[in-house]
Amino acid sequence: MLLIPSTTLPASAPVVEGLAGWRVVADPASLDELSGTLPVPPPSAGRGVVLRFAPDDALVLGENEVVVTDPHAIVEPDTGWVSIQMTEEHALDLIATHALWPAPPERPVLVQGMLAGLSVKVYLDGNQSMIITAAPFGLELEERLGT
Amino acid sequence: MSFTFDGRDISFAPGDSIAVALLRAGIHPTGGGCICLGGDCPHCLVRVDGVAYVRSCQTTAAAGMVVESQAGDPPLPESTVQAPVEVRTVFADLVIVGQGEAGRRAAADVSGEVLSFDAGRGEEVIGIYAGPMVIVRTPAGMVHARCQRVIVATGAAEEQPICPGSDLAGIFTQRAAEKLSSAGIDLGRTVQLTQHPQRFVGEGHVTGVILEDGSRLECDSVIVDLGLHPRDALARMGEGLEIETVGEAAMPGELPPPPLTGTVCPCSKVEVSDLDSVWDRGFQEMELVKRATLAGTGTCQGGVCLPHLRSYLAARQSQAPSAFTARPVTRQLTMSEAAAGFDLAPFRRTSLHQEHLRLGAIMDRFGGWWRPWRYPDVDAEYRAVRTAASLGDVGTLGKMLVAGPGAVELLERLYPCRVEDLKPGGVRYALLLDERGYVIDDGLICRLSDTRFFLTFTSGGASFAEMWVRDWAETFGLDVRILDRTMSLGAINVTGPRAKELMNRLGVSDLPGYLAHTQADVAGIPCRIIRLSFTGEVSFELHHPVDRSVELWRALEAAGSDIDLYPHGLDALFTLRLEKGHFIVGMDSEYDSTPRRLGLEWAARLDKADFVGKQALLRTNLIPLNKRLVGWEMDGPAPVEGSILIHGDAPVGQVTSSRFSPVLGKTVMLGWVRLEDDRFPEEVQVDGRVARHAAHPFYDPSGERARG
Numbered sequence: 001m002l003l004i005p006s007t008t009l010p011a012s013a014p015v016v017e018g019l020a021g022w023r024v025v026a027d028p029a030s031l032d033e034l035s036g037t038l039p040v041p042p043p044s045a046g047r048g049v050v051l052r053f054a055p056d057d058a059l060v061l062g063e064n065e066v067v068v069t070d071p072h073a074i075v076e077p078d079t080g081w082v083s084i085q086m087t088e089e090h091a092l093d094l095i096a097t098h099a100l101w102p103a104p105p106e107r108p109v110l111v112q113g114m115l116a117g118l119s120v121k122v123y124l125d126g127n128q129s130m131i132i133t134a135a136p137f138g139l140e141l142e143e144r145l146g147t
Numbered sequence: 148m149s150f151t152f153d154g155r156d157i158s159f160a161p162g163d164s165i166a167v168a169l170l171r172a173g174i175h176p177t178g179g180g181c182i183c184l185g186g187d188c189p190h191c192l193v194r195v196d197g198v199a200y201v202r203s204c205q206t207t208a209a210a211g212m213v214v215e216s217q218a219g220d221p222p223l224p225e226s227t228v229q230a231p232v233e234v235r236t237v238f239a240d241l242v243i244v245g246q247g248e249a250g251r252r253a254a255a256d257v258s259g260e261v262l263s264f265d266a267g268r269g270e271e272v273i274g275i276y277a278g279p280m281v282i283v284r285t286p287a288g289m290v291h292a293r294c295q296r297v298i299v300a301t302g303a304a305e306e307q308p309i310c311p312g313s314d315l316a317g318i319f320t321q322r323a324a325e326k327l328s329s330a331g332i333d334l335g336r337t338v339q340l341t342q343h344p345q346r347f348v349g350e351g352h353v354t355g356v357i358l359e360d361g362s363r364l365e366c367d368s369v370i371v372d373l374g375l376h377p378r379d380a381l382a383r384m385g386e387g388l389e390i391e392t393v394g395e396a397a398m399p400g401e402l403p404p405p406p407l408t409g410t411v412c413p414c415s416k417v418e419v420s421d422l423d424s425v426w427d428r429g430f431q432e433m434e435l436v437k438r439a440t441l442a443g444t445g446t447c448q449g450g451v452c453l454p455h456l457r458s459y460l461a462a463r464q465s466q467a468p469s470a471f472t473a474r475p476v477t478r479q480l481t482m483s484e485a486a487a488g489f490d491l492a493p494f495r496r497t498s499l500h501q502e503h504l505r506l507g508a509i510m511d512r513f514g515g516w517w518r519p520w521r522y523p524d525v526d527a528e529y530r531a532v533r534t535a536a537s538l539g540d541v542g543t544l545g546k547m548l549v550a551g552p553g554a555v556e557l558l559e560r561l562y563p564c565r566v567e568d569l570k571p572g573g574v575r576y577a578l579l580l581d582e583r584g585y586v587i588d589d590g591l592i593c594r595l596s597d598t599r600f601f602l603t604f605t606s607g608g609a610s611f612a613e614m615w616v617r618d619w620a621e622t623f624g625l626d627v628r629i630l631d632r633t634m635s636l637g638a639i640n641v642t643g644p645r646a647k648e649l650m651n652r653l654g655v656s657d658l659p660g661y662l663a664h665t666q667a668d669v670a671g672i673p674c675r676i677i678r679l680s681f682t683g684e685v686s687f688e689l690h691h692p693v694d695r696s697v698e699l700w701r702a703l704e705a706a707g708s709d710i711d712l713y714p715h716g717l718d719a720l721f722t723l724r725l726e727k728g729h730f731i732v733g734m735d736s737e738y739d740s741t742p743r744r745l746g747l748e749w750a751a752r753l754d755k756a757d758f759v760g761k762q763a764l765l766r767t768n769l770i771p772l773n774k775r776l777v778g779w780e781m782d783g784p785a786p787v788e789g790s791i792l793i794h795g796d797a798p799v800g801q802v803t804s805s806r807f808s809p810v811l812g813k814t815v816m817l818g819w820v821r822l823e824d825d826r827f828p829e830e831v832q833v834d835g836r837v838a839r840h841a842a843h844p845f846y847d848p849s850g851e852r853a854r855g
Contacts, residue, residue, distance in 0.1 A: 018694055023635070025548075025628045056628070072551040072598065074628045079694035080635025098488075100293075102238045117490025134634035135693050136495035136516070144490065 014131075014145045016138040019081040021061040026073035028055040034068050051110050051123065051132075082138035083130040084145070091122060091129040094145060116144035150212035152193075157214070163330065165203035165214055166191040171332050175316035176203045177216065179351065180413055181371065184323040186266060187304035187378065187450035189414045192217050197224055200446055200479030205266055233288035234487035237262060242281045242294045244272045244381055249394020250300030262292055273484075274475025275385040284478065289487040296389035299382040303375035303395035307451045308340070309406040312347030314413070321372035335367025343373060343404055376400035376454040383473035403454055405462035412452035414445020422459050433460060433468040448477055497542040498637040498696035508716060514607030516543040519716035526809075531713035532682050532723055533810055536643035538703055538714045541688060542696065545590065545609025546632040547616065550599040553625030558592060558600060561619055563742065563751035563758050569594045574662040574677055578742060578750045579604070579612065580760030584767060586740045586747075588612055588732055593664045593677060601664075601675065601690075605732050609633045619759065637696035641703060642686040645710050647855060650676075650687060652706040658687070661854045670702035680853035682720065683727040683846050722806040725815055727853075728778055728843025735776060735803040735817050741767060744775050775827065776803070778843035779816040786834040792818055793832040799823050802833060808845065815845045 024031065035050045035058070048063035059078065060066050066075050086094075088107075095103045098116040108125035115122065118141050121132040133141050149156045152169060159168035166184060169176050176182075180190030184204040191203040193214050199221035203214070240259030243250050246267070254261055264270040264283050270290075273282040279297050283290040305320040307313070319327065319334070327334060338356055345357040347369065355365045377400050382392040406419050417440045425439040433456065436442065442456055443449035449456075453470055461467035495516045503510060508519035519540060522528060531537040549557065558566040562577045569575050571594045579588040588608035593601040604612040613631045620627050641649055650658055653670045664677040672695045677688040691699055704712065715723075730736060730745060741764060742751040751764055779792075785805040792800040800820035808815045816838065820827055829840045847853065 020694070023630060025630045057630075070628075072626070072628055074548050074550050074630045076548070076630065076632070076635075077692065078635050079692045080632075096235045096237070097233060098490075100236055100291075100488075118493055134495075136497065136634055137493055139496055139500070140493045 014084045014086065014142055016082040016084055016133075016142045018079060018135070019061070019083045019132060020077070020079045021059050021081070022063060022066040023076050023078035023080075024058045024060055024066055024068060024073060025056055026068045026070035026075075030068040030070035030073060031056065031058050034058065034060070034066070051121065053112065053121070080135050081132055082135050082141075083132045084141070085128075085130050088124050088126050088129040091124055091131065094131070095122065098145065116141065118144065148208075148210045150208055150210065150214055152214045153216055157208075159208040160330070163208045165193065165195065165201075165206050165208045165212070167204075167327065167330050167332070168208045169203065169214075170327060171330065178218075179314045179316045181307045181313060181318040181320060182323045183305055183307070183320045184326050185304060185320070186271075187447060188307060189446045189451070192446060194221055198479075198481055202478070205271065207269070229481070229483040232481075232483045232487040234291060235288065236291045236293065236488070239292060239294045241296055241298065242279070242292050243298045243300060244281065245300035245302060245394075245396070247300060247302050247394065249302070249396070250298070253298045253300055253393050262294070264290075264292075271478045272381060273478050273480055275381050275388065275390065276475065277388065279385060279388045279390065282475070284480070284484060289484055291488060296391065297381075297385065299379060299390060299392045299396050300394045301378045301381060301396045303398065303400070304378045304450055305371075305375060306373040306403050306454055308343055308347075308371050308373060309403075309411055309419070309455050310344055310346050310409045312349065312353070313409055315347050315349050315353040316351060317349070317353035317366075317368045318347065319368060319370050321370055324368075324370040334370075336365070337368045337370050338364045338366040339370045339372065341372050344369075373403060374401055378450070379470070380448050380450075380473035380477050383470055384475060384477075386472065400454065402458040402461060402467055405458045406455045411455050411459070412440070412442035412445065414447055414451070415441040415443075417442040417452070419459070422456070426463065431460070431463070433457070433471050436460065437471045443471055446479065448473060495543075495634075497540055498693040499540045499542065499639075499700055502697055502700055503540065503714075506714060508714075511717065513717060514543060514605065515610075516606060518543060518606075519714070521716045521718050522714050524713075525716070525718050527713045528715035528719035529722060529809060531711055532643050532684055532715055532719065534644065535711040535713075536641065536645040536649050536707050537682075537712065538700065538707075539640040539642065539682075539716075539720060540638075540700075540714075541640045542637040542693070543606035543609075544633070544638055544688075545588075545602075545604030545606065545612050546636050546638070546690065547602045547604070547613065548599070548630040548632055549602060549616065549627055551625070551627035552598055553620070553623075553627045554598050554600055557616075557620050557623060557625045557627050558602075559756065560623060560758050561616065562592065563760060563764075564592075565752055565755055566592060566594075566600075571596050572659070572663055572665060574664050574679060576662075576679075576750065578747060579608075579615065580742075580751070580758075580764075582760060582763060583739075584741050584760040584763030585738060586732060586736050586742065586745060587615070591677065591679065593675070603677075607733060635693060636690045637693045637699075638688050638690045639696070639700060639703065640681070640686055640688050642680070642682045642715075643684050644852070645707075646685045646687060648710070649703065649707050649712070653702060670699060670706075672699045672702075674699070680850075681727070681729055682715075682723040683844070684723075684852055685855040686853070721804070722808065725804050725806045725817065726808050726810065726844070726846035728817070728845060730776060730817060731804070737819070740776070743768060743772060746776060772822070774800070774819055774821045776817055776819055777827070778841045778845060779818050779831070779833075779838045780811075780841040780845065781814045781816070781833060781836055781838040783814065783836060785814045785816070786836075790833050792820055792828075792838070794823050794828040794830075797823065799828055799831060811845060815841070815843075817843070 051059045112121045149158045176191040186205045193203045195201040239262040241261045243263040246265035269286045271284045281292040348355045379396045430439040503519040509521045511520040564577045575592045590603040659665045659678040675690040680686045785807045790802045791798045802818040805816040
């Protein structure tokens with residue numbers, strides 16, 4: 001399993017790459033615990049990152065195994081996402097030209113919304129920024145941002 | 148430096164607008180009409196590099212420009228494909244439109260993040276929309292500025308003369324004359340007017356002016372200084388928005404004398420006589436006069452005619468009417484500029500999309516996805532399913548995991564079928580009903596464990612289904628976890644009389660029975676194998692991680708290379724499923740389709756505890772059945788889907804699905820039929836031919852083939 005998003009240097013033409021991790025749906029308290037045990041981004045070698053999509057929903061990257069205290073949690077390997085790696089500057093430029101919402105000032109930060117008409121999650125953190133979307137939208141995102 | 152105007156080279160000085168350069172060359176941009184050089188009138192409109200309605204006074208001349216006069220309606224652009232226009236969305240507390248003195252003062256007086264735009268910098272504000280959102284054309288592209296409030300400091304426009312001869316060349320407003328003088332352009336003998344004249348005289352170019360007292364003055368040019376009126380169109384289009392008008396744009400403005408004759412609205416060519424005509428017919432309010440004459444609806448959006456229209460009505464009423472509502476756009480906009488930032492709704496691509504293209508599939512959009520329609524030999528596709536084995540991409544199906552101590556109760560209360568008695572490893576077909584008992588989706592319930600289920604939904608219904616399940620889980624207050632797996636799992640349907648053999652070849656010997664499922668590796672790829680049948684043959688749905696789809700597909704292809712394996716697309720699938728009489732939600736069902744109307748009473752267990760839609764079914768079941776979806780068969784080719792069913796002379800229903808069945812040698816259909824004289828017709832006319840009611844499934848009614 002690919003643990004960490006590619007370290008491919010940011011390119012001017014966006015290229016989507018597969019993203020693999022663990023999807024965890026659990027009670028919010030156990031996800032809070034999980035977030036507490038894993039470092040806040042940026043991910044580094046062998047360290048995971050929890051991208052919290054919702055209080056009870058997260059995508060965990062960079063971990064071989066995920067354990068949560070919620071006995072009824074759904075923990076599934078998930079390869080249904082793709083990402084475009086880029087610099088924060090590039091991501092902010094894409095937000096300005098393809099989104100109807102402003103980028104928040106906090107760093108690192110995960111924001112979710114529409115970009116170029118597609119549902120995305122944008123992770124802003126310096127040179128490790130990335131745009132994430134569901135795999136079925138991957139090529140569409142690449143085409144729309146590449147024009 | 149030069150550009151061309153109607154093929155003629157026109158030299159220009161640095162900073163010249165196109166209009167100034169043309170006037171320096173002795174050319175009136177439109178042939179005649181009072182020039183304002185303020186962007187307020189239509190008298191300098193030209194085509195620039197193919198773009199029509201360009202205000203030449205607001206456009207800086209550039210070397211190589213192709214400028215053409217614009218007489219009448221401009222032709223449509225030759226090319227329909229235009230380069231996309233870049234758009235940036237920016238955010239601010241305040242947007243100030245206009246950077247004259249009032250605009251600069253306003254900017255100095257406020258705190259917070261302020262954005263300003265000014266036509267003098269090439270930033271033309273096109274309109275203000277709800278938000279407020281200010282749309283601006285800039286040299287670098289479009290800007291969509293979202294803000295808390297807007298200050299309009301756009302100044303005032305100069306009044307233009309309305310009288311015979313006002314369409315001659317050589318008439319300038321005071322400010323225009325000053326600009327031309329600064330540009331070193333000699334206007335010759337000039338006459339300066341501070342009152343409206345009786346008329347201008349000349350042939351194409353003004354040579355004299357007749358004053359109110361009848362006296363005549365000879366001249367080469369006339370400079371009119373008739374007063375100002377607020378340039379406040381942007382403020383007037385923002386009714387109810389946080390918009391403040393300052394400076395000259397906020398001044399009341401004095402009304403000119405009412406026009407007596409001549410062209411009031413040069414854009415729409417509205418004469419004073421036209422105003423008289425609509426007034427006499429009862430159109431006596433500003434908005435009605437505007438609509439009846441189209442005055443104020445042209446390019447300048449009332450820049451010339453508005454004060455004169457108000458004056459005309461004021462002279463006939465007790466008070467001056469308010470200005471009419473302004474509407475975007477205040478400046479011409481190309482379709483590319485208007486479309487900037489607009490994105491079409493996307494269609495998803497399955498993890499096998501490229502594989503389908505490799506196989507030569509004709510792709511089509513269906514249920515929010517790109518799907519293979521044909522590969523392209525639809526006969527081979529059909530034949531493979533009925534006689535050998537075939538692969539179908541069903542990764543578009545909605546897929547969901549539901550887990551938790553409340554999972555059983557949630558599904559029992561959500562679905563009209565029984566759930567609790569479903570054993571782990573079991574599969575049950577299920578309808579999804581709304582509160583009115585209408586079918587909104589269908590799919591499978593696969594039990595994984597006591598507290599864990601895998602659900603499937605239709606391709607087009609998946610997003611709604613997720614919302615539906617989540618909403619009800621919250622409403623019921625049940626302790627469940629829900630995860631939509633639609634985008635994360637691919638699915639391949641392996642179907643045909645040799646499907647089992649194919650699965651065995653890939654190392655799966657312990658295959659699930661009909662309506663059962665299991666987790667197993669297929670060609671080394673972890674799959675949830677669900678045994679069911681939509682095609683009417685033995686079928687296994689292989690749900691697997693999307694990143695392994697191509698690998699799995701190719702392994703299946705390779706394993707079936709010697710048994711006439713051929714993939715099938717939607718076209719073949721629609722024939723196959725119709726032969727089995729399977730309906731498709733939204734295609735065969737209508738918004739008010741109950742299980743009873745669909746002939747699926749068995750799928751709604753009214754003897755179980757309450758479920759969504761149960762009370763509605765209990766009530767409506769007391770009403771005699773008045774329409775139902777039934778099977779039909781007929782000889783000859785299939786009629787067009789949607790064809791009307793005629794009984795006697797009366798339309799009694801319509802065909803929802805219609806295909807010629809190769810295996811049955813006749814056309815089979817599903818169609819809605821209404822109760823007629825207390826009975827459902829057994830024979831109807833479709834396309835002038837006889838169609839007979841027929842029980843479905845049409846093919847393999849006992850289901851032996853599907854059960855294998």
